[in-house]
Amino acid sequence: MAARFSPPDGRPDGDGRDALAVDLLGVLEEVGAHTGGIYRLEPGGQVLELAVIEGLPREFVRPWERISLTAPIPVAVALREGRLVWVEGEEEMVRCYPGLALALPYQFRMAALPLATDTAPCGGMFVLWPCSHPSRLSSGERDRLAAAATDLARGLEKIPRTGPPLRAGLEPYVPGPPGGGRAEALETMVARLPEGICAMDDHGRLTFISPRGAALIGESPRRLVGARPWRVLPWLNDPVYEDRYRAAMVSRQPTSFVALRPPDLWLSFDLYPLGSGITVRITPAPVEPGDVPAPAPSVDPAIPTRVGAIYHVLHLASALTQAAGVQDVVDLVADQMMPAFGGQALALLTAEDGRLGVVGHRGYPPEITAQYDRLPLRSPTPSTRTMVTGVPSFFESPEEMDQIYPMAVAPDDGMAAWAFLPLIASDRPVGTCVLAFSQPHHFTVEERAVLTSLGGLIAQALERARLYDAKLELAHGLQESLLPHALPRLPGLTAAARYLPGTEGMEIGGDFYDVIRLTDDTVAAVVGDVQGHNVTAAALMGQLRTAVRAYATTGAGPAEVLARTNHLLADLDPGLFATCVYVQLDLRRRVAHLARAGHPQPLLRHPDGDVRVLDIPGGLLLGVDPGAEYPCTEVLLEAGSILALYTDGLIETPGTDLDDALADLGAELARTGEQNLEDLADALIRHARPTGHRSDDIALLLLCPTADPVPDPESDPAPAPAPEESGPPAARPRAPRGRDGGPPPPSVQ
Known part of the structure; x- marks a missing residue:
């Protein structure tokens, strides 16, 4: 039996939904499936709305009647990626869609397909089979589903895109005729x-x-x-x-x-x-x-706890486990709650210095959020009252709001219904969640209970996220103070650097780089990597960078600089090790002296485009053996050659051979090396991180000796050393960029 859909005013369904349901039922019978549903893409292109469901009652799918196009749900993935999505069972559902698996902990197989016409995508569909179905779709089933998707898309396009939201109309039960004949015999x-x-x-x-x-x-x-x-x-x-x-x-x-x-x-x-x-x-x-405990009786028989409501809460709880920072919480709550309940706007408010503060919102223009922001807690508004008392408030129409708040102290946000949910963590109110509707909205008893429960989940996630953001800001401030803000400008040398923290944990780490002016014609460069990706690693990185700079400026050669730094790290005994490569360049003679401590080999690109790995001998990691020695190697550099120093995060990828990755990086350097140094650094970083996920930090330092004349200290008086950040702003090397190539976050300026 199909669940037919009709407008909420009870008018007969004459806009094509009955015909669409009949077509879907025919598809299910042909492929041997027991359940199917069709979603329509709303005009905004960001929300999918359930139009037809076959095989299950509406209350089973109520949490997913409206879903965000970005939701981690097979039908949304199918539409986003334009492909058939097959889920062969519960294990794959748990692995790929853990939130949905938590809310539907049952055995079934699923296929989801996009629906598109010749002009544009218009929706999606899903089909369910029992687990007795083979673990793979047959070619015939795939062909039939693909053909059905085309036909159903045409039928879906015939349904008007304007008007009231679609609602499921449950067919009334009509008992069969009284006994007689075969029916009486069966009874x-x-x-x-x-x-x-x-x-x-x-x-x-x-x-x-x-x-x-x-x-x-x-x-x-x-x-x-x-x-x-x-x-x-x-x-x-x-x-x-x-x-x-x-x-x-x-x-x-x-x-x-x-x-x-x-x-x-x-x-x-x-x-x-x-x-x-x-x-x-x-x-x-x-x-x-005594063998089986009886279920606890309902306290109020008129307000039963429905299992669908429980799964709705579980679904959001599972999604919130993915949130790290406050913005993650805002995005997940908006993506889950607004489509599920049909809301058009959402705001998360917290208390700070006796006033409201908007920590995130969706669907509100800036001038509306400004009405909530910095509102004194003593103001008699529903948002402040909810935060102070911890009691939720529901207003189904503007008239109802005016009756309770006649002084018009509630912000005028242009909405017609509101749910003000207290955010309570550790038994204390920490904020308010405002869910607003553009049309009057009736809040059922079950809906009020679910929304109130979700408020508690949001509060816990928000408190964790605010703590995480505070720690992250502290860590980034620490790292900002440890990395160089700019590279020195030197005649005869151009340089460019990039630093990217790993995307796991607190996004800080122990990779570092530095360029140190020694004399007018001599410069030192260092790239290192301290073990770990936490505040301890970042702090130790700062100590090592300072030590290297101090030893280098006393006139020590590369081998002695690394030996002294190694001895210092062994004395500190932090329980961490570090790798390092140190280069001292004579810019007038274009000669480099290199020493290496367990670090990846540098790359050298010649002016003709040929790239080779500088296979220089090295010593042990810093901090392993206080008496370790580090041999020094001399390398001649041509004007226009590029020396690339980097940390292992640039070449190490899980499942990739290190030699192959290094050869791949060398090929990219050969291909893109004609660009200016800043653009080349960006190109190498993009090549190393095709996705936004990085398990390790990345530090990259490019050095290019030029043909510009370098002062000869034996014939010309040495000019006064210029500050490292001197010179016109347009001539300064660009600071390391952020992970997306835009302005750097504080930790990488």
């Missing part, structure tokens, strides 16, 4: 069975119950037929029992449960799903009252 046959038998449709309503079944349950068949058992029988009003019914419907696999009919009769319910319903066998259960 007589079933009545002879010692166990009770009943039948349920795909909306969970009883369509038949045998006399024995009614006697075991203890109710009149007339009261049971046409009703959902958990709605009329208080002792079955428990999410655990409804969950078993859902499991049977979604997985199409038999299941069972045991329940206590007061005062002391235990009954076993065996559910056998087939077609558009379920057959249930009811028998006395051979258990003692």
